[in-house]
Amino acid sequence: MPSPKDMKLQIAYTMLTNPMFEGMFASMWGEDQVPKRPDSLVDESIAEFVKRRSGGNKKPVENIISAVLHGIYAGDVNQLSARSLMSELWAWEGEYGSLTQGMVRSRRARGGGPPQPPQPYADGAVSQELGERANNASIYTFQNGGMQAFPDALERVIREQKNAVIKTETRVSGIARSEDGKSIQIKTSNKQPAQSYSHVLSTLPAHQLAPLVDIPALALIPYVTVMTVSLYFTNPDLVPTPGFGYLIPQSVPFSQNPEFALGVVFDSHATPDIDAGTGTKLTVMLGGHYWDGRSEKELPTPEEGQKMAERVLERHLGIKEKPDVVRARLHKKCIPQYTVGHHQRLQSVDAAIKRQFGRRLSVGGAWVDGVGVNDCIRSGVFQGMTLEKGYTGLELALDGKEELKAKLPYGLVA
Numbered sequence: 001m002p003s004p005k006d007m008k009l010q011i012a013y014t015m016l017t018n019p020m021f022e023g024m025f026a027s028m029w030g031e032d033q034v035p036k037r038p039d040s041l042v043d044e045s046i047a048e049f050v051k052r053r054s055g056g057n058k059k060p061v062e063n064i065i066s067a068v069l070h071g072i073y074a075g076d077v078n079q080l081s082a083r084s085l086m087s088e089l090w091a092w093e094g095e096y097g098s099l100t101q102g103m104v105r106s107r108r109a110r111g112g113g114p115p116q117p118p119q120p121y122a123d124g125a126v127s128q129e130l131g132e133r134a135n136n137a138s139i140y141t142f143q144n145g146g147m148q149a150f151p152d153a154l155e156r157v158i159r160e161q162k163n164a165v166i167k168t169e170t171r172v173s174g175i176a177r178s179e180d181g182k183s184i185q186i187k188t189s190n191k192q193p194a195q196s197y198s199h200v201l202s203t204l205p206a207h208q209l210a211p212l213v214d215i216p217a218l219a220l221i222p223y224v225t226v227m228t229v230s231l232y233f234t235n236p237d238l239v240p241t242p243g244f245g246y247l248i249p250q251s252v253p254f255s256q257n258p259e260f261a262l263g264v265v266f267d268s269h270a271t272p273d274i275d276a277g278t279g280t281k282l283t284v285m286l287g288g289h290y291w292d293g294r295s296e297k298e299l300p301t302p303e304e305g306q307k308m309a310e311r312v313l314e315r316h317l318g319i320k321e322k323p324d325v326v327r328a329r330l331h332k333k334c335i336p337q338y339t340v341g342h343h344q345r346l347q348s349v350d351a352a353i354k355r356q357f358g359r360r361l362s363v364g365g366a367w368v369d370g371v372g373v374n375d376c377i378r379s380g381v382f383q384g385m386t387l388e389k390g391y392t393g394l395e396l397a398l399d400g401k402e403e404l405k406a407k408l409p410y411g412l413v414a
């Protein structure tokens with residue numbers, strides 16, 4: 001794969017000669033000759049969308065796109081929604097009839113040049129320096145404690161507020177509007193009487209929120225299960241080609257990937273400054289959509305996961321050494337899948353929230369407008385900063401760009 005550090009000519013050469021990119025340029029060339037979708041088509045899978053726009057060429061989907069979707073969603077290119085996950089391209093086809101035309105015209109509308117990065121908060125919420133660093137970063141990590149540093153910092157700030165209470169080890173077991181409609185009653189697992197709140201911001205996963213409210217569309221949002229196996233080797237020289245890692249496309253046959261690996265991250269190379277340790281650190285991701293429909297018993301144990309990961313590393317990278325430390329963890333129902341029809345499901349949830357909760361409940365989290373940590377934070381910030389407006393939180397995914405711009409609080413961009 002080309003690296004951003006390569007010279008432009010080198011990148012072009014790799015893209016023209018590497019079998020991974022086979023058929024990509026040919027399909028881009030004729031894209032604007034492909035007829036526009038019929039008005040009756042309200043969504044389709046990413047595989048169908050890209051194949052259709054590529055004049056039937058399957059290679060880009062099977063090789064590049066399915067691999068990228070494994071890395072982000074652990075999802076199936078044949079099921080994920082083009083309308084929800086390629087919303088800009090989907091809109092371009094609808095508006096201009098082709099993606100090539102859409103790209104040219106939107107570039108022209110911007111006055112040429114690449115899209116401008118969002119401006120950092122100017123009100124001091126985020127420093128200028130941090131904002132600029134974030135704009136220019138393709139990856140960020142947390143030193144001292146990893147991702148846990150983030151909730152820890154949030155907890156510290158919230159506990160300093162006199163009007164805030166954090167209840168740990170307490171599950172929400174019911175959410176209902178009061179009879180007079182002026183508050184929301186929250187029941188919790190600690191057997192205390194239900195408490196009343198003027199507004200409730202939920203960031204629960206859709207499948208966890210579904211049994212607490214009477215909104216059937218929530219239960220229709222599928223989730224995948226992923227096992228991550230992190231391996232540490234004292235030998236620092238095990239990765240043959242340093243880089244971020246690799247993702248495994250759906251075109252790789254079962255015989256070469258019987259463990260259903262989705263990809264491998266070279267942590268010691270991708271994030272070398274995260275701690276002072278030397279050696280090789282790798283994370284193997286297994287399962288995702290390949291495990292759809294499996295019962296609990298059919299999912300691997302951590303011990304089985306470790307063996308599977310070691311087999312993947314030996315087959316793909318030739319690593320025969322035994323790791324010095326291994327942590328295998330099964331993340332059940334951990335990534336929401338924006339499958340075909342996701343947009344309509346969100347519309348249905350949006351209407352039900354307005355009807356049942358009179359704009360006192362809003363929702364956020366990975367199933368709303370992107371599964372990345374950034375997306376979840378943005379969704380939560382939107383909920384918090386628009387509390388008084390009575391939005392459902394789903395405006396982020398459902399509103400058109402201009403409509404949304406008018407609703408976004410200062411600092412968030414459409």
Ligand SMILES: Cc1cc2nc3c(=O)[nH]c(=O)nc-3n(C[C@H](O)[C@H](O)[C@H](O)COP(=O)(O)OP(=O)(O)OC[C@H]3O[C@@H](n4cnc5c(N)ncnc54)[C@H](O)[C@@H]3O)c2cc1C
Pocket residue numbers: 170171172173203204205208226228331334335364365366367371372373374376
């Ligand atoms: C293996 C893996 C790797 C990933 N890698 C990346 C990455 O590199 N970069 C990136 O940006 N994103 C990554 N993601 C995605 C990202 O981590 C998640 O999408 C995001 O953290 C989800 O945040 P959330 O707040 O929506 O949900 P969660 O983090 O799942 O939070 C939901 C919370 O709700 C709580 N809860 C559930 N039910 C109840 C209840 N009834 N009452 C009270 N509380 C309840 C849960 O305990 C949980 O704390 C990855 C995800 C996975 C699974």
